[in-house]
Each structure stands twice: as C-alpha cells, then as structure tokens.
Amino acid sequence: MVRPRTPLMLLxxxxxxxQLWARQIxxxxxxxxxxxxxxxxxxxLSEMAARVLASAPPRFAVAGVSLGGYVAMEMVRQAPDRIERIALFGTRASMDVRPRTVAGQGMLATAPHADPLLxxxxxxxxxxxxxxxxxVVFERQQRALLARPDISEAIAAIHxxxxxxxxDRDRICSPDDALSLSLxxxxxxxxxxxxxxxxxxxxRPGEVTAVLRQWLRAG
Structure with missing residues (x-):
C-alpha cells in the first residue's frame, strides 16, 4: 500500500x-x-504566519530555519489544529540574548562560517x-525578528x-540554545x-533530508 504524500511547507x-531548500524540495x-x-x-512574524496559513493546505507539516522557525511556531499558535508536525532548524528558545539593532542582527546573520572549507x-x-x-526585504525581516514577542506561548502550543x-558551529543559534528549545x-x-x-x-543537504524523512514518518 502506497502511503499518501504529506503536505509540507518549507520556510x-x-x-x-x-534555494535554501533546493535539495529537500x-x-x-x-x-x-x-x-x-x-x-x-x-x-x-504574526503577519508572516497568517499569510502562509492563508495559502497552505487544511492540514500540513512545516519546517523552518531561524526566521522560518519562529514563523512556524507562530503558525502553531495561530492554528494548532492545522499543523501535523513541526521541524525547527537553528531556532532559539529565548530572545534574552540577541542584537538590539538592525545593524547588529545583520552583522550576526552574515558572519563567516567557522569552517573555511564550508x-x-x-x-x-x-x-x-x-x-x-x-x-528592503532583508531589513524588513530583521525588524520583524527584533520586534518578535515572547515565544513561550507559541512553544507551549506545540503538541x-x-x-x-x-x-554544531552555528554562531546565531548555539547547540545549547536549540537543546533548551527541544526540552x-x-x-x-x-x-x-x-x-x-x-x-x-x-x-548539510543529505543529512537534513534524512532527518526530515524520519520526522515525516514518525508516529
């Protein structure tokens, strides 16, 4: 029996x-x-989430990276009955430590990779x-991130x-940040x-595809 394909929204x-998700697509x-x-x-972030929800299938899975992760959590908060599962890459549990200006956010986002080869x-x-x-869009997204509200309510909505x-070399969201979110x-x-x-x-396109396959098939 062939399993039906899961609707999946990538952010x-x-x-x-x-292009960020080209291999996974x-x-x-x-x-x-x-x-x-x-x-x-x-x-x-609220408006971004509402726009994606308006064009999304009735029920779907969602995966996001950083900004996309925060929007994905806001989507769960706005429409918990529509999200089947959620994957969050490079997403923090807290905004306690973050750049307080658009310039600071941009410098952090464009920092060179720790591995020269990568x-x-x-x-x-x-x-x-x-x-x-x-x-223009880059600065709009920066301002949305800087103005994002406390996300504890969105985290609590995920079931x-x-x-x-x-x-392990993420300079924007450390492994400890992400682990705190998962816990x-x-x-x-x-x-x-x-x-x-x-x-x-x-x-790491191959590894990301592999973990997303496992996540999509999880009970």
Missing amino acids: PAMGCDG VDLAGIAQVEFGDLSRDDT STIVSGPAQAMADRVGP VPTLVAVG QIPEARFHLLRACGHLAPLE
Missing part, C-alpha cells in the same frame, strides 16, 4: 529564498507535497539568495511530532549536525 531563514518529493512559504512581504561552499549561494531577496536541529517541547527529537553552521539545509 526560509532571513535573507534566503527557495527535490529529494522529499516522493513522500511529501512540498510548498515554499513567502516571508518577504510582511512586517511582523564557508567557500556556502558563501556564494548565500550571497546570491541575499541579492535576490534584496536589502505534535517535533524535530529540533542545529549545526520545552514534549517528546521533541533533538539532532546535532556536525561541521555545520546556521544554514543547515544548504550546508
């Missing part, structure tokens, strides 16, 4: 577009009906995405199969990606 990190096509959420047109692989595609997204993953979500699975920075689907 980008700040300053990124669909292809590699998961056999088990998921993949769509890409637009986070470029709204000024707040940096050369990632920097070209990352810059190309940033160029396509453009400075579905959850994957929390982070790169606040009942039965969440935590996954550490080795030799990986903040843009895991781009940096």
